[in-house]
Structure formats: structure tokens, C-alpha cells
Amino acid sequence: MDIKTYIEDLFKYIDAFENRAADFDTEAFLQTYNGIYAVFQAMREDRDKAIGVDQFFLEWIKKTPLNSSDLRQLVTQVLITYFESEADIDGQSNKSYQYCRDLRPTKRDISYFESSLVPQLFKDGSLNNNYRLNLFLLKEICRYVNRFGASVQAASLSPEDFGALNDAMKFMELMRRRMVLGETLLSDRGSLEFHLQGVGAFGKLARKNKLHEFYLKEWNYLRQTSRWARFKQAVGQAWGKLRGAFASGRYLRLVLTQRPMAYLVYTPLILFWILMAVYVPLTWKSYAGHKLEEFQNKAATFQSGSGR
Numbered sequence: 001m002d003i004k005t006y007i008e009d010l011f012k013y014i015d016a017f018e019n020r021a022a023d024f025d026t027e028a029f030l031q032t033y034n035g036i037y038a039v040f041q042a043m044r045e046d047r048d049k050a051i052g053v054d055q056f057f058l059e060w061i062k063k064t065p066l067n068s069s070d071l072r073q074l075v076t077q078v079l080i081t082y083f084e085s086e087a088d089i090d091g092q093s094n095k096s097y098q099y100c101r102d103l104r105p106t107k108r109d110i111s112y113f114e115s116s117l118v119p120q121l122f123k124d125g126s127l128n129n130n131y132r133l134n135l136f137l138l139k140e141i142c143r144y145v146n147r148f149g150a151s152v153q154a155a156s157l158s159p160e161d162f163g164a165l166n167d168a169m170k171f172m173e174l175m176r177r178r179m180v181l182g183e184t185l186l187s188d189r190g191s192l193e194f195h196l197q198g199v200g201a202f203g204k205l206a207r208k209n210k211l212h213e214f215y216l217k218e219w220n221y222l223r224q225t226s227r228w229a230r231f232k233q234a235v236g237q238a239w240g241k242l243r244g245a246f247a248s249g250r251y252l253r254l255v256l257t258q259r260p261m262a263y264l265v266y267t268p269l270i271l272f273w274i275l276m277a278v279y280v281p282l283t284w285k286s287y288a289g290h291k292l293e294e295f296q297n298k299a300a301t302f303q304s305g306s307g308r
Contacts, residue, residue: 054093
């Protein structure tokens, strides 16, 4: 099938989504989108075809305002940005991209995706609550950002930095990390995801709304653990911090200047000495009482013997 037929079908699906949402076929739409994207690289070698496709895109884009629905805006802006980055090599097949770019409040692609499109995905009722479609589009955005934006590093974001992000950017960051670092991050004790699960951050996110819960369940980030397992995990983390602190005198002095770690070190020591202050007198009193009883028994025995 010719790519122009796919493009025509794509916009017909978007029309159906806007006017007859109940009849919208999500899987057919995604197959059509993927069919269009699959030929972008090939058009780098066929400039006449690329220019023709660019013009055909532009005709369909202009038929309806992009802000007529979130799906139209998201799909058109993302797909056209991919088309420009992969098919246009000489500035002759970027007219549809320029048209869409001129409608943006932010002109840079990645900034626009992060500040406008991703938050749009996480608005209440976005995409008529079509979570499958939502997940697909977030992945498409993250694929572009991973390719053309700042690289993702295993330790690029601290838990505190993550907590300061708005919810939309939190899910974008988690998606980007899964795509680059793999989908088993929860099993890595040094990962951001492992720490977030340990402090219950995913549970709090899931309770905010159904979309958040869908993503976290899809990624298996809502594992349920028993109280005993959580207690053992907390004890293990505390012991690891203490052991690391006492491994070096310099490091110990450094960590004791930090309030959380100082509490972790001093609290057990204070409790220990309080316990000793109670235990030692009680033990001594018991010991002294036992010795006194022995002495009294011996004295009574001696007196009995003397009387005979």
C-alpha cells in the first residue's frame, strides 16, 4: 500500500476518534502509524517522493485545526517531527514540519515535547482515557528525546530530584530510563526505581489517578510486599549505611555532619547507654540480693551446727 494511503487512513482514524470515539479502533490506528513511520528512512534516498509526501502531509494537516483534539495534536506534531528528522536532508521536504512548528508556543522540539505534549498526556481524561494509546504516544515522545536529547545515565537523577518533578515529567523520566537502561531496574539495589519502591513513592503516585496506576502496573512497579519484608528491607538498608559509615574514620566524621545519618548513628548509641543505665543497676541489685541470701543461709547453717 502506498504511504499516501496510509496517511489518508491515519487522519480518517483521527476524525473518527473526534466524532465517533466508540468506533475508534486503537490497534488499527497504531498499525497505520507504524506503517507510515517505517518508510521515513527510505525516503532519504528518494527526494522526489519525500517532497511529495511532505506536501500530502501538509494538505491533510491544514484541513482541520490541530487543537481540535489532543490526539490530532499529539500524533501530528510527533509524527511530523520524526518525518523532518529522518526523511528531510536538504530542507526541501520540511514544509509540513515548519507549518506545525509555527503553531507551537516553544519552537525547540524537545522543549515543546516536554513542556506541552507530555503534560497534555497526563491531563484528566486525556485521549478519552484510552490508556493503550497514551502509553504508545509517551513511548514515541521518549524515543525521540532519548535519540536527540540529553542521554540517560543510571545515576543521572537522585530521588530528591525525581520527587521535585511534576507527575508528567516523572512518568517521562521513568519511561526514558526503561527504554535505555532496561526493564528490570527494580532488581538493581542501586537504582532510582529500587529506592522509590522502598519508600513507597510508586504507591503514592498510583493513588492519584487511574492513569498513573495503569502505567505502574504495566511496568510492574506496584509489587506488594509484606510488613515483615518491608521491615527486613528497612533494617538491611540501615545496617548497610551504618557499616559503610564505620568503614572509614574520615567518612564517619563526614556523615555525622549530616542530620539523617547522625540520627541513625547516635540514636542507637543513646538507646544503648540508656539501656545499660537501667540494666546494670538491676543486675547488680539482683546479684547483691543473691549474695546476701547465700550469706544468710551460711550463717543460719553455722548457728545450727554450733547449737548441737
